[in-house]
Structures are given as structure tokens and as C-alpha cells.
Amino acid sequence: xxxxxxxxxxxxxFGSQGWWPAETEFExxxxxxxxxxxxxxxxxxxxxxxxxENLLTPGGVWDVDVDCLRDVIRPAGYFNAKADKLKAFVxxxxxxxxxxxxxxxxxxxxxxxxxxxxxxGIGPETADSIILYAAHKPSFVVDAYTRxxxxxxxxxxxxxxxxxxxxxFECNIPRDVGLYSEYHALIVELGKNYCRRSNPLCGECPxxxxxxxx
DNA sequence: GCCCAGGTGGGTA
DNA sequence: TACCCACATGGG
Numbered sequence: 001x002x003x004x005x006x007x008x009x010x011x012x013x014f015g016s017q018g019w020w021p022a023e024t025e026f027e028x029x030x031x032x033x034x035x036x037x038x039x040x041x042x043x044x045x046x047x048x049x050x051x052x053e054n055l056l057t058p059g060g061v062w063d064v065d066v067d068c069l070r071d072v073i074r075p076a077g078y079f080n081a082k083a084d085k086l087k088a089f090v091x092x093x094x095x096x097x098x099x100x101x102x103x104x105x106x107x108x109x110x111x112x113x114x115x116x117x118x119x120x121g122i123g124p125e126t127a128d129s130i131i132l133y134a135a136h137k138p139s140f141v142v143d144a145y146t147r148x149x150x151x152x153x154x155x156x157x158x159x160x161x162x163x164x165x166x167x168x169f170e171c172n173i174p175r176d177v178g179l180y181s182e183y184h185a186l187i188v189e190l191g192k193n194y195c196r197r198s199n200p201l202c203g204e205c206p207x208x209x210x211x212x213x214x
Numbered sequence: 215g216c217c218c219a220g221g222t223g224g225g226t227a
Numbered sequence: 228t229a230c231c232c233a234c235a236t237g238g239g
Contacts (some may be wrong), residue, residue: 031220033221036220036222039236039237039238040220041219043220074236124222125222126221126222142219191220192220196219198218218239219237224232225231225233227229227236
């Protein structure tokens with residue numbers, strides 16, 4: 001089964017996901033950092049608390065005391081590390097772009113990606129998420145579900161490197177922001193429901209029959 | 215109580 | 228390069 005066929009099955013099963021769930025580009029970036037290895041329900045709690053404290057702007061995060069920031073984002077887990085990461089992002093934004101987020105997001109994709117990866121706390125998945133869902137440029141997002149699902153389908157090795165799995169998608173589906181956005185969201189939806197680390201719940205999976213896992 | 219969650223950075227060999 | 232580990236809350 002090829003990648004576009006898998007996409008069609010997932011879209012038929014789950015419908016359009018409309019990612020990323022955020023009101024602004026900065027909120028999207030905050031969510032991307034907070035959701036690192038963390039369930040979205042916990043991130044929502046932290047984002048709500050940030051909104052209540054008027055901390056969903058670069059200036060808000062820049063000005064707030066880091067100890068206060070840690071306390072506000074506590075429900076998202078790893079709050080010490082993530083507070084430092086949020087601070088690191090806005091420090092970069094003010095240092096390099098005078099705090100102008102749209103100026104930064106308007107940079108060409110390769111420049112944007114390289115600069116994002118230079119920021120403490122932003123690895124390849126977070127960088128690609130920001131490029132795709134905040135800057136709206138075509139960079140396919142790979143996460144733990146992507147590797148698990150497509151290795152269980154037998155399409156790639158389970159130890160495939162991040163950039164190799166990213167290239168596998170980008171070389172085999174059209175380079176389209178809408179497609180990339182929807183595909184990653186559908187992969188996450190499938191993963192949450194049917195492809196956990198253990199207890200894969202294969203019985204009702206829409207990809208049962210073509211997956212070599214069980 | 216146990217397992218899991220939309221990763222990343224630092225340390226070590 | 229390739230492992231190993233810390234980071235932490237909240238839901239099933």
C-alpha cells in the first residue's frame with residue numbers, strides 16, 4: 001500500500017483534522033514546545049493558564065519572571081525545562097528579529113529550519129511543526145507515531161533516522177502544505193487510537209489487513 | 215499501582 | 228556515532 005492510499009484511508013476514517021488548533025502563530029509555537037512527549041489535554045490546560053495571564057505573546061513571555069512561567073505551565077509537565085525553552089525561543093526572536101515573529105516566519109524554508117534548530121529546546125519535530133503549521137511552508141513532520149505506524153506497515157525500518165523518514169514522505173507524496181498538514185494530523189489520530197507503544201488495538205484499526213504488526 | 219503521552223539535550227564510551 | 232538518562236503532570 002502506497003503513502004497516498006494510506007492517507008485516503010485515514011481521511012475517510014477520521015475526516016479532516018484542521019490542524020493546528022491555535023488562534024495565533026505564537027500560540028501554535030508555544031503549543032509545539034509544550035506538547036513535547038506530552039498529551040495534548042495537559043498542553044491545553046497550560047495554554048489556557050497562559051492565556052489567562054496574558055502570556056500568549058512574545059512580549060509576554062519575554063517580560064514574565066521565569067519562575068512565574070514555570071508555575072503557569074506546570075500542568076504540561078517538564079515545566080522547568082519547557083519554561084527555559086519558551087524563554088530561549090523569545091530570546092532568539094528578540095535577539096535576531098527584534099521580536100517580529102512574522103518577519104522570522106517569512107524567511108525561506110531552509111533558513112527558517114536551520115535557525116529553529118539552533119534554538120535550545122527545538123529539535124527536528126518541533127522545528128518542522130512550526131515550519132508547517134505556523135509558517136505554512138511544506139516540511140513534513142515526523143513523530144513517534146509516524147515511525148511506529150509505517151514501520152509496522154512494513155514500509156520503513158523501525159530504526160530509520162528522522163531525516164530519512166521525513167525524506168521518504170516528501171519524495172513519495174506531492175509537496176503540498178495542505179496535504180502535509182492533514183497527513184501528520186491523521187497519523188497522530190490513528191496513533192492515539194490504534195497504535196500505542198503496547199496494546200496496539202489492531203482489531204478496529206482502519207489499516208488492519210495491510211499492517212504486518214499483528 | 216502501572217502504562218502512556220504529538221521530544222530534546224546532556225553525558226558517556 | 229550510538230546509546231542512556233533526566234525531565235513531570237495527568238488520564239486511562
